[in-house]
Amino acid sequence: MDKTRVGRPSPGSVAAPQPDILARFPTQDADYLRSIAQSHRFAKNELIFHAGAPGKHVYFLRSGRVKIYQPAHCGKEVILWFCFPGDMFGFAEVAQGEGRVVNALACEASEVLSVTQTQFTDFLRTHPESSLLVMQLLSCRMRTLGDVIVNLVNDDAQTRIMKLILRLSARHGIRVGQDLHLNIDLTHQEIADMVGTTRQTVTSVLSQLQKRGLMRLENRRILIESSELMGEIAPPD
DSSP: OOEEEOOSOOTTOSSOOOOOHHHHSOHHHHHHHHHHOEEEEEOTTOEEEOTTSBOOEEEEEEESOEEEEEEOTTSOEEEEEEEOTTOEESHHHHHHTOBOOSEEEESSSEEEEEEEHHHHHHHHHHOHHHHHHHHHHHHHHHHHHHHHHHHHHHOOHHHHHHHHHHHHHHHHEEEETTEEEEOSOOOHHHHHHHHTSOHHHHHHHHHHHHHTTSEEEETTEEEESOHHHHHHHSOOO
16 A cells, blocks of 8 residues: 655645754754753643743744644634644744744643744854745745635635645645545644634535545544545635
């Protein structure tokens, strides 16, 4: 059985896959960051930082999954993105020297490395290749958030959900035979919070996509059976 990780966006995806930043740093740069970082472990549903807290550290996720989100006035969450092993987060406020404007929460037991603002600023000044990679990561996130805003205005709920699935599969998809496995666990509520709809709508849309033979669900994981057709139905922006 052929099982390979997808290395480029599938048709219809709305953004290029974001890199595993630690894996892309030059080896000596990554080793240096690990040597100066402090390791922290967080339990499932434990906050790593919250909006309003001082932004004094940059974080790298070693294991687990972290969601970056903002609470909405209606009581719901607006999930901006998920972080996976190798991802960097918490940098925007550090770069501006301001307090946090988002929350970071461990979705499962997670290990995180933290580097102080001063240490990371000095690191960027003296490691130009890694600095460029950080800029590329931030640019990719800005592109993704821009696409989300455009989709909220232009697309119906089904299209937004399909685009989200395709975007995530471009980064985390694993090819198994003819299927594309989205290799992360997502609840229907998390999907809803990422595309601005309700959990009931997500459940209904996923059920319709299964009936049409475009995908199926196994143990809360999405298996895409026709990414090409999904891309045609939910074309890129």
